Amino acid sequence: MEKILSRTEETLLLAVWALAPNAYGLAIGEHLRKLTGKRWSVGAIYIPLERLEARGLLAAHEGEPTPQRGGRSKRFFTLTPQGLKALNEARRLHEALWAAVPDEGGLA
Amino acid sequence: MEKILSRTEETLLLAVWALAPNAYGLAIGEHLRKLTGKRWSVGAIYIPLERLEARGLLAAHEGEPTPQRGGRSKRFFTLTPQGLKALNEARRLHEALWAAVPDEGGLA
DNA sequence: CCTATTTGTTTTATAAAATAGAAAAATAAT
């Protein structure tokens, strides 16, 4: 049985996908801040990103220096096929859980 | 800003909802085992349930002994209005994250 | 009775993940 993605992991994978092909640490944080309305500390981003890379759900490559003022070179992340698969699986599970609820209409 | 539900928390809240009004520890575990295909240890159920109760997302009450073979009395859980609200919020966020992805059709 | 068995919850110990924030590294403008 494959491991279920945590919410953080799913969220990060989706952010990488949404920002493709320009997904790097700080941009991901900014994207998530806008979408979730809460602040994402750098640790809350880089550490799980690394884990996802180690697990093969993300791939990373160094970016070229840009003609901007400063800045160390970026590490860009992209979804791997396994990453996509894991996202699919998480979504399927999510839907199954909601479908098991008797009267979903009670929400809004 | 309200805290975002972890996947475990969301899953447990949905299970309580799905089994209402007969949601208690072991039954929840069995429900989730069937739905997710993986084994849920007792710790993975009771501990977060307690936390959800402490946060006010679940309410608990003791059940009467039943005419079954054995069994200590059950603790039944029900969703509180805040629990429902939190589920709604988690779902809204989930949808927003997926909506930010460019071509969702690429999945299946 | 009374004890073996079943159903259920609590407790305890350990591992893994999430989070925050400081520090370090890399780059280009001045």
Added chain:
DNA sequence: ATTATTTTTCTATTTTATAAAACAAATAGG
């Protein structure tokens, strides 16, 4: 060279997850 800026890496802390053993309550059957 020096400094401002952007980005990542490191370190420490808290929170969650997981597994397994201990504890509790009930009844069936001898």
